[in-house]
Amino acid sequence: MRCPGSTERTRGIALNVTGLVLRAAEGGEGGFEAPGPASFDLPPVFSVAGVGVTKPMLQLVLGAVLVFGFLYLAARKRAMVPGRLQFAGEQAYSGVRNGVGRDIIGSRDFMPYVPYLVAMFFFILINNWFAAIPFIQFPTFSRASMAYALAGLSWLVYNAVGIRKHGFLGYLKLQCVPSGVGVALLPLLIPLEFFSNLIVRPVTLALRLFANMFAGHLLLILFAVGGEYLVLHSDNWFYPVAGVAAWIMAIAVSFLELLVQFLQAYVFVLLNATYIAGALADEH
Helix, strand or coil, X not given: CCCHHHHHHHHHHHHHHHHHHHHHHHCCCCCCCCCCHHHHCCCCCEEECXXXXXXXXXXXXXXXXXXXXXXXXXXXXXXXXXXXXXXXXHHHHHHHHHHHHHHHHCCCCCHHHHHHHHHHHHHHHHHHHHHHCCCCCCCHHHCHHHHHHHHHHHHHHHHHHHHHHHCHHHHHHHHHCCCCCCHXXXXXXXXXXXXXXXXXXXXHHHHHHHHHHHHHHHHHHHHHHXXXXXXXXXXXXXXXXXXXXXXXXXXXXXXXHHHHHHHHHHHHHHHHHHHHHHHHCCCC
16 A cells, blocks of 8 residues: 555655755755745634634644534435445445454454544544645644644543553553563563553654654645745746756645555554554453
């Protein structure tokens, strides 16, 4: 599903063109201010009780409404011969239910967690794909706080699942004490297992999603504004050529990002299912 060879080649070409754009823009008249983290600090759209409501916050609400609306409308009729919307909803639901929930968690325990996994997958996917929608064009989870909040929710869910089944001390033992290990190694392994299973997981879960959304969108901004600068603000004949190349790469990277955004939603939900399965397991 990843198509690693083509993805890496495309990103390699993108990085080469990026270097060309930066070198050419830096040599242009008046200089070029490259986009960076400040490009993601969007001003509040409006304020409520003195609290600024930003565009990513509105996108979270819009994403939730769209996911609920799609799933509700797809499941409303439940006809024996499904229409297009019902068929699309059933196929999407079955993909997460069978390909993630049942295959990872197991056929005995997976059903209670399917609604959570389905809702999370589509919620992340639509918020990632906001980057490709005109007049929105911003991936919600390119803001680290949004990604870490979602990872925090995942942390609460899979730990609550494990504590409910095994009890607090029993779950802590399963997560921190590896089975089949000699007593002499336990003082070394217990802190490592605690740190790895209970502390690092939500951090890496959020960082993977945030970093991919941030880097992809930053690359697109660079190609767009860098190409515009080279085409319109330079009298060197070569710079407009580099600007047009940057715009072409922006289009190519946009299609690549659609795939990356889908994969990041899938990987996030897949890891959630893996953590739930580990919390339910009787041995670690």
